[in-house]
Amino acid sequence: xxxxxxxxxxxxxxxxxxxxxxxxxxxxxxxxxxxxxxxxxxxxxxxxxxxxxxxxxxxxxxxxxxxxxxxxxxxxxxxxxxxxxxxxxxxxxxxxxxxxxxxxxxxxxxxxxxxxxxxxxxxxxxxxxxxxxxxxxxxxxxxxxxxxxxxxxxxxxxxxxxxxxxxxxxxxxxxxxxxxxxxxxxxxxxxxxxxxxxxxxxxxxxxxxxx
DNA sequence: AACTCGGGGCA
DNA sequence: TGCCCAGAGTT
Numbered sequence: 001x002x003x004x005x006x007x008x009x010x011x012x013x014x015x016x017x018x019x020x021x022x023x024x025x026x027x028x029x030x031x032x033x034x035x036x037x038x039x040x041x042x043x044x045x046x047x048x049x050x051x052x053x054x055x056x057x058x059x060x061x062x063x064x065x066x067x068x069x070x071x072x073x074x075x076x077x078x079x080x081x082x083x084x085x086x087x088x089x090x091x092x093x094x095x096x097x098x099x100x101x102x103x104x105x106x107x108x109x110x111x112x113x114x115x116x117x118x119x120x121x122x123x124x125x126x127x128x129x130x131x132x133x134x135x136x137x138x139x140x141x142x143x144x145x146x147x148x149x150x151x152x153x154x155x156x157x158x159x160x161x162x163x164x165x166x167x168x169x170x171x172x173x174x175x176x177x178x179x180x181x182x183x184x185x186x187x188x189x190x191x192x193x194x195x196x197x198x199x200x201x202x203x204x205x206x207x208x209x210x211x
Numbered sequence: 212a213a214c215t216c217g218g219g220g221c222a
Numbered sequence: 223t224g225c226c227c228a229g230a231g232t233t
Contacts, residue, residue, distance in 0.1 A: 041229040047219075048228080081218055081227075089230095119230045139228060181228060191226085214233080222225090 001203055003151045004167050010149070011172060013199045014179035030105040030130035031062050031097070035090050037125045038117045043081045051077050062103045065094035089117030107131040124161070128177070134170040136161050137177050141184025148188060148206035 001009070027033040032052070040048045055076050059065035065073075074087040093115045097103055105126065106112055112123040124137035136142075138161045146152045152163040168176055187194050193206070201207035 037228080038230095039228095042216085042227055043218085043229095044220075045228060079218070082216055082230095083218075085216070085230090117230065121229060125228090137228090141228075177228095185228075212233105215231085216229105218227105220225105220227090222223100 006149060006151050006203060007167055007172075007176075009203060010151070010179065010200065011175070014183055015175070017199060018179055018182045029060070030126065031094075032056055032060070033130050034093070034105050034112075034118075034122075034126050035065070037122045038090055038093065039077060039080055039086055041082070041086075041117070041122070047080050051080055059094075062094045062097040062105075065091065066098045086117060092116050093118070105130065107133070109135075120158075120161075125177075128173050134165065134173065136164045136168065136173055138164070139181065140190070141188075142177065142180040144190060145180045145184040145188045148193070148204060149200060150203075150205035 027036060035055070036048055036052045039051060055073075058076065059068060068091065070087060070091055073091050074083060077083045077087050077090075080086065096115060097105065101111070107127070107130075109123050109127065112118050112126055113120065121137050121139050124135045127133040127135045128137060138146075138157045140157075142164075143154075143157045143160045146160055146164060147154060151167065152160050154160045154163055164176075165173075183198075183200075184190075187198050193210075195201045195204070195207040195211060198204065198207065201211070
């Protein structure tokens with residue numbers, strides 16, 4: 001089975017396993033998507049959802065967040081990983097957006113990655129989700145799952161990103177990010193992958209090797 | 212390439 | 223208790 005054929009199968013199988021892949025982290029508002037994604041680094045979606053629900057009541061846009069005190073922001077995000085750094089980062093981000101981008105989220109990679117706390121993955125989430133640009137966000141889950149199944153054979157995440165974009169239709173990028181992410185988180189885990197519960201094991205290079 | 216950051220969920 | 227996590231930044 002070719003990588004492209006596996007992609008078609010993945011969409012079908014994981015699509016039914018993880019219905020409604022559009023998680024609560026996907027906000028219609030680009031600002032809220034950006035902030036939520038910064039907060040999400042090395043944290044769980046549930047942690048982030050609890051925090052953003054309260055945070056965006058107080059600060060739904062860049063202008064309102066930029067006027068908050070650091071201690072106030074810290075208190076709102078205190079239950080998340082690296083909350084000291086992240087509070088500082090999202091406050092700084094909001095002030096940069098207000099001062100340099102008229103309060104809006106930029107739609108260019110260089111501008112996004114220059115923001116504190118925004119790396120390549122977060123930038124790609126914003127570009128693909130909010131601005132519909134054809135870029136694939138690749139984190140450790142997407143990287144690991146893609147390689148185990150055998151849709152790519154790459155050593156570095158950057159390679160995975162470009163290789164996946166060659167075989168995934170642009171319109172599928174956002175859904176695939178969530179499919180591979182959720183599958184990596186809950187089934188195709190780094191340490192103890194549950195191949196016996198995996199609906200893809202029959203086409204998976206890793207499962208064939210470890211069964 | 213290796214290290215730091217570091218709260219909270221879960222076994 | 224110990225292990226590990228929807229990355230990014232620094233050295």
